[in-house]
Amino acid sequence: MSKPIYVLSGPNLNMLGQREPEIYGSQTLDDIHKSLSERGAKHGKDVKCFQSNHEGQLVDIIQEAGNKASGLIINAGALTHTSVAIADAIRAIDIPAIEVHMSNVYQREEFRHHSYLSPVVIGLICGFGSQSYELALDVLVTDAQK
Numbered sequence: 001m002s003k004p005i006y007v008l009s010g011p012n013l014n015m016l017g018q019r020e021p022e023i024y025g026s027q028t029l030d031d032i033h034k035s036l037s038e039r040g041a042k043h044g045k046d047v048k049c050f051q052s053n054h055e056g057q058l059v060d061i062i063q064e065a066g067n068k069a070s071g072l073i074i075n076a077g078a079l080t081h082t083s084v085a086i087a088d089a090i091r092a093i094d095i096p097a098i099e100v101h102m103s104n105v106y107q108r109e110e111f112r113h114h115s116y117l118s119p120v121v122i123g124l125i126c127g128f129g130s131q132s133y134e135l136a137l138d139v140l141v142t143d144a145q146k
């Protein structure tokens with residue numbers, strides 16, 4: 001099998017299902033990971049999913065993705081709006097990365113409108129709940145991104 005796609009979720013995304021369901025819905029992160037793995041398998045792609053509440057650990061996984069993965073899907077949660085370290089880690093790897101958010105961050109508070117990651121990814125998908133991750137996966141499994 002070809003190299004896997006890494007899916008990385010940051011702080012508080014382990015709380016999906018309980019956390020502000022009116023914004024993030026009722027699915028858990030495990031539910032989302034399971035459906036991404038199934039979707040990847042349909043395309044002959046292994047999907048490896050990670051979650052961490054810790055910035056340094058997210059940096060470690062991004063670096064690992066650079067060596068082991070064919071693409072990266074990242075929802076860095078609140079670190080999207082604060083982390084130069086995560087942006088630098090993505091800049092340092094040579095695989096396509098897509099930024100995702102479940103909510104439409106541009107309909108929300110002003111501090112969510114700025115992303116350190118958007119300038120260093122190939123594209124951004126936000127506002128479609130768990131489908132934001134699925135749409136990103138669809139992009140990475142197409143021929144153009146392999």
Ligand code: DQA
Pocket residue numbers: 011012013075076077078079080100101102103104105112
């Ligand atoms: C989020 C949006 C962020 O602003 C927020 O801090 C999150 C989740 C989203 O998926 O909509 O934790 O990344």
